[in-house]
Amino acid sequence: MSPRRSAFIDVGTNTVLCLIADIRETGRFRVLDDLADISRLGQGVDRTRRIIPAGEQRALEILERYRDHCQSLGVEEIFAVGTSALRDAENSAEVRARLRAKLGFDIRVISGAEEAAYSFLAVGRGLALAGREVLVIDIGGGSTEFIRGNDGGVSQALSVDVGSVRLTERFLHADPVRDDEVAAMLAAIDHELARVMEHFGSGNAALTLVGIAGSFTTVAAIEKGLTKYSHSDVHGSHLGVGEVRRQVQFFREKTIEERKRIAGLEPKRADIILAGACLIERIMTLFKAESVVVSDHGVRYGLLHARAQSL
Numbered sequence: 001m002s003p004r005r006s007a008f009i010d011v012g013t014n015t016v017l018c019l020i021a022d023i024r025e026t027g028r029f030r031v032l033d034d035l036a037d038i039s040r041l042g043q044g045v046d047r048t049r050r051i052i053p054a055g056e057q058r059a060l061e062i063l064e065r066y067r068d069h070c071q072s073l074g075v076e077e078i079f080a081v082g083t084s085a086l087r088d089a090e091n092s093a094e095v096r097a098r099l100r101a102k103l104g105f106d107i108r109v110i111s112g113a114e115e116a117a118y119s120f121l122a123v124g125r126g127l128a129l130a131g132r133e134v135l136v137i138d139i140g141g142g143s144t145e146f147i148r149g150n151d152g153g154v155s156q157a158l159s160v161d162v163g164s165v166r167l168t169e170r171f172l173h174a175d176p177v178r179d180d181e182v183a184a185m186l187a188a189i190d191h192e193l194a195r196v197m198e199h200f201g202s203g204n205a206a207l208t209l210v211g212i213a214g215s216f217t218t219v220a221a222i223e224k225g226l227t228k229y230s231h232s233d234v235h236g237s238h239l240g241v242g243e244v245r246r247q248v249q250f251f252r253e254k255t256i257e258e259r260k261r262i263a264g265l266e267p268k269r270a271d272i273i274l275a276g277a278c279l280i281e282r283i284m285t286l287f288k289a290e291s292v293v294v295s296d297h298g299v300r301y302g303l304l305h306a307r308a309q310s311l
Contacts, residue, residue: 001025004311005032007070008303009063009080011107013042013141014165014272015214016059018066019300020073027308032073034231034300037062038268042085042142046166051089056098063103079303080107083115084142084163110299112159116147118302120154123210125305126297127236132208135200135287138298139215139279141165141272146196148207158199162192164215164276172275176255185275189282197286209284209292211239214269215276219247220294221264229266235296241284248277 003022010017018035039059044052063080070078086092086109100106110118119138123129130151138145142163148156171185220234223243251259251274259270269276284292 003030004077005073005075006304006307007066007075007078008300008307009066009078009107010299010303011039011041011059011063011080011082011086012213013045013083013085013143013163014038014040014269015141016041016062016066017298017300018069019304020070020075021304023304023308023311025311027311029304029308033069035066035069037065038266040141040165040268042088042165044169045085045089045142046169049088049090051085051091051095055085056095060099060102063099067103067105078105079307080105081118081299081303082107082109083299084140084161087111088142088161112143112145113157115299116145116157116159117154118299118306119145119212120147120149120157120302121305122297122299122301123212123295124149124151126301127210127293127295129208129210129293133206134210135207136210136212137216137283137292138212139163139276140213144279144283146200148200156200158196160192160195162189162279164272164279167275167279168272172271177252177274182252182274182278186278186282189279193282193286196283207287207289209287209289210295211280211292212295212298215273215280216292216294217296218265218269218273219244219277219280222247222262224264226264229264231296234294237294238291239280239294240291241281241289244277244281244284248274248281251277 003024008019020033021029023029041055041059043055136147140163260267
């Protein structure tokens with residue numbers, strides 16, 4: 001029997017990702033394409049609780065391009081999910097109704113717990129971590145998910161409302177940023193992360209930290225000086241806390257325009273990378289982690305694995 005050609009789309013606060021794969025009844029699959037673009041759908045959502053027309057339009061244009069690409073490849077089914085921005089926005093249902101009318105497919109809003117489960121599934125299947133106690137950290141534009149588990153599955157999960165876009169919009173307004181802005185942002189991060197420590201408690205020495213999503217993959221790509229992003233170079237690589245701290249200081253000293261010229265940094269991410277890197281640094285410090293394993297398999301891969309299991 002011929003494989004089922006499927007697409008899995010993750011509509012996030014900052015990025016829109018699309019994974020296209022052939023899935024066999026045995027559960028094996030072959031990835032045909034893995035697309036990423038930045039829509040900044042969640043622009044202003046933290047302040048207004050609404051998705052603005054410009055963000056909706058940027059997301060629509062990316063999604064239309066993905067849909068057309070899927071059609072050209074003969075994709076039979078599209079599974080699309082929305083995360084933090086579409087969870088938080090008061091006009092989420094209206095926006096999704098308009099997108100559905102124009103695109104021909106629905107975007108299902110998933111909870112923080114569902115997002116965490118998909119992320120953990122993706123990491124578990126995408127990296128050789130058997131026998132380890134793992135903490136998956138998924139830093140998005142609007143929220144960050146922490147998922148602890150092992151070969152037996154997820155044991156604890158928590159979603160907190162800190163992300164690279166949300167933090168940037170709240171605190172970082174000068175260009176280059178001012179020290180007092182960064183100090184206020186770090187205090188807010190530490191306040192939110194106190195909840196994480198309360199939730200997960202002590203005794204985390206044996207944890208293997210795995211970081212997924214754009215902040216982690218971007219910092220890893222910058223360390224490697226990648227002028228063109230490479231899944232194989234980034235996925236499974238190790239990122240040291242010293243390198244993260246070096247990059248935080250580097251970003252603090254640069255204007256947004258200067259950051260756009262950094263090898264490994266997508267220019268559309270230049271304004272939010274400092275917040276993302278600071279969040280990584282504070283998390284690694286909190287868990288006393290010298291390094292973190294980087295994965296570029298996030299929610300979209302979790303959706304793929306879940307679909308493969310169901311066939």
